Amino acid sequence: MPTLVHELDWPDRVVIGTVGAPGSRTFxxxxxxxRRIVSIALEKQQSAGLAEKIDELLDQLMATDGNPFSVPATTPIELVDNDPLDQPVDEQFRTGGITLGWDRTRAQVVIEAFPVIEIEIDADTDLERLELIEVEPSEMLLLRMPxxxxRAFAKRALEVVGAGRPLCPFCAEPMDADDHSCIPPDTW
Incomplete structure (x- = not known):
């Protein structure tokens, strides 16, 4: 079966957002x-990593001598987007792998996201003889953006990731409002 490609070129809106309360958010x-909306689920770390890599890519483009592209150092004010996710949020798939690239012919950042692929292995499978199996994903997201x-996407993504539960100053673990227990360093 051919891969279903959710392709968006020059989208009207691209954001990272969450559903749920801190501590149990889905990104x-x-x-x-x-009118077309594509929503894919990511892990918090994937969201942060993607934003950081986009910023790195854009910063590299800015620093390249003779770069013919106008790359903003910060988010253009007209592109700031603090609105919630468009509703309803219909998850196309949960993301496994993500690639990030640059299309110089179009001056666009390119994101490809692929779903988690689960392969069932029964108890009788000899894991030492298991071979690498290439599996064609059932669907993927292909996103190209200026x-x-x-830059606006990366900024918002980092803000959303940082808006979760505060970290404990002693153990650096997320603190829940109702309970958190760790041993402060003065009692060690």
């Missing part, structure tokens, strides 16, 4: 083009 990368949109 989504959501892109909209016209540099200003990419």
């Amino acid at each position: 989504y990368l959501q892109a909209r083009s016209g 540099v200003g949109t990419a």
